[in-house]
Amino acid sequence: MKWKQFFTPVSNITGEEAKQLVADKGADNVVYLDVRQPKEYENAHLPGSRLIPMGELDRRLDELDPDSHIIVY
Amino acid sequence: MLSGRGFKNIYNMSGGIRDWNKEIAVGPQDLGLHLFSGSESAEETIIIGFGLEEGLREFYLDMAAQVDSPEAKNLFAKLADIEIHHQEHLLKLYRESTGKNVSLEDFRSEKVQPSMEGGLTTQQYLQLYNPDLGSELDILSLALSIEAQALDLYLRAADRDTDQSSRAVLQQIANEERAHMARLAELIDTL
Numbered sequence: 232m233k234w235k236q237f238f239t240p241v242s243n244i245t246g247e248e249a250k251q252l253v254a255d256k257g258a259d260n261v262v263y264l265d266v267r268q269p270k271e272y273e274n275a276h277l278p279g280s281r282l283i284p285m286g287e288l289d290r291r292l293d294e295l296d297p298d299s300h301i302i303v304y
Numbered sequence: 305m306l307s308g309r310g311f312k313n314i315y316n317m318s319g320g321i322r323d324w325n326k327e328i329a330v331g332p333q334d335l336g337l338h339l340f341s342g343s344e345s346a347e348e349t350i351i352i353g354f355g356l357e358e359g360l361r362e363f364y365l366d367m368a369a370q371v372d373s374p375e376a377k378n379l380f381a382k383l384a385d386i387e388i389h390h391q392e393h394l395l396k397l398y399r400e401s402t403g404k405n406v407s408l409e410d411f412r413s414e415k416v417q418p419s420m421e422g423g424l425t426t427q428q429y430l431q432l433y434n435p436d437l438g439s440e441l442d443i444l445s446l447a448l449s450i451e452a453q454a455l456d457l458y459l460r461a462a463d464r465d466t467d468q469s470s471r472a473v474l475q476q477i478a479n480e481e482r483a484h485m486a487r488l489a490e491l492i493d494t495l
Contacts, residue, residue: 242315249317267320267445268492285452286485288305289459297310304317 249302261300277304305456346470349461350398353477354391355416356454361387363450367443376440379491383447383484390477397473441495448488455481 244252253261263280265272272282283291295301306314361384368380395411398404406415435442458478465471 244315244317246317249315252315268489270493271441284489285448286482286489288452289455292306292309292311295306295311297312300313300315301306301311302315302317303306304320 244302252300252302256300261302262295264295264301264303266303280304305452346401346461346465346467347398349457349474350394350401351415353454353457353461354394354398354411356457357387357390357394358412358416360384360450360454361391363447367447371440371443373440375494376444376491379487380447383487386480386484390480393473393477397470401467401470441492444488444492444495448485448492451481451485451488455485 249263258279263277265276265280265282266285266288267282268284269282272280276282281295283294364380364384364387368377368384371377371380391408395406395408398411398415399406435446455478458474458481462471462474462478465474
């Protein structure tokens with residue numbers, strides 16, 4: 232079975248490019264969204280990142296601003 | 305999931321937190337975590353959903369063979385079995401919505417497989433995503449992200465479906481995918 236049809240293009244950026252995006256757009260306009268589990272977040276996370284575990288994301292989308300730049304990891 | 309709900313500026317940070325300080329990205333530029341968005345017909349949604357369930361089943365069977373933990377092995381085997389029930393639901397829905405009394409074999413060979421041509425095999429997909437197959441955390445996180453895509457597909461399909469019975473079936477499958485995610489998340493928390 233093939234998987235290609237399940238994916239659409241999305242911007243993949245490196246950690247360096249993410250930092251540049253923050254510099255270009257301003258920290259207030261960029262959100263780091265951590266979709267891992269709370270325990271992983273507690274172990275280590277990017278400074279200022281928002282935690283919404285993947286399993287809760289579809290029910291918590293209203294906590295995010297659709298106009299902001301969101302970097303998911 | 306985000307890209308299908310009106311969020312326009314979404315970026316997937318390659319390699320996640322581990323590669324925060326690296327300059328080289330992991331994975332191809334055009335491979336992301338989002339499903340194609342929103343313009344499929346009900347028939348196309350069912351066909352795509354069936355293919356997704358088939359892919360998920362293969363993925364879980366692969367993972368069951370590769371993990372060491374008996375608990376994870378057992379979970380993956382159970383998840384693989386549940387995907388068969390989802391395929392049965394979807395075939396029933398296809399028959400009802402199109403009026404075509406197609407067999408499982410014909411549906412798979414004439415409808416689903418042609419729609420999957422040109423894509424990646426599960427193994428190729430795994431190679432591109434490049435999880436550490438020695439790490440249960442990596443494997444479970446990948447499984448969680450794939451389930452999220454399945455959930456997203458079914459929720460959006462259910463939102464668009466005006467037929468009450470097929471909508472209920474899609475919502476039921478979505479809820480089962482959500483339950484899968486909860487199980488996977490629980491298992492991640494035990495690592």
